[in-house]
Amino acid sequence: GESVGLHLPTLSVQEGDNSIINCAYSNSASDYFIWYKQESGKGPQFIIDIRSNMDKRQGQRVTVLLNKTVKHLSLQIAATQPGDSAVYFCAERTNSGGYQKVTFGIGTKLQVIP
Template sequence: GESVGLHLPTLSVQEGDNSIINCAYSNSASDYFIWYKQESGKGPQFIIDIRSNMDKRQGQRVTVLLNKTVKHLSLQIAATQPGDSAVYFCAEKHSNSGYALNFGKGTSLLVTP
């Protein structure tokens, strides 16, 4: 069946470096993608989203890239800070699944000083 997965379960980066978190999806009908950040003991927090008619979108210190050809999504965090330490989830939805989000397992980002 359709799935959303992440290439790496954990990622450790040094403070100030850039981070890249990757995500693969399998359903070519997926048309909306979101990245969420989840800190320990809290619910997921929206970071940035992108629709399938775009291949790049930028926010504050974050950029999401979408490659529909290989069904790959990435989240880039510039100048990573200790406060960025969290689990990051990609999520997708497509028109034939209603409005529920399909989440990947998550990547744990650890920022070291």
């Protein structure tokens, strides 16, 4: 299974530094990938997405890199701020019988040190 129970991988970063959160996905047929941010007590919030025909996409302070060869995704956050502290999930989407199915990966907890 994909769960690590209560012991989420944790990344501690100094405020102002860049953060890199990594994710391995499982299905080579996945055509679309999404990063979500989840703050305590809230639902996941969309950050950025990337299609499988791309290897890089940039947003505001965030960049997603996709390496299909090794089935790896990364999320880079520039100039990390205290408000970036949250759990980050990658998700892969596959087409199943004409319907999209989204599967979440193991989350990473980002702690920003002021």
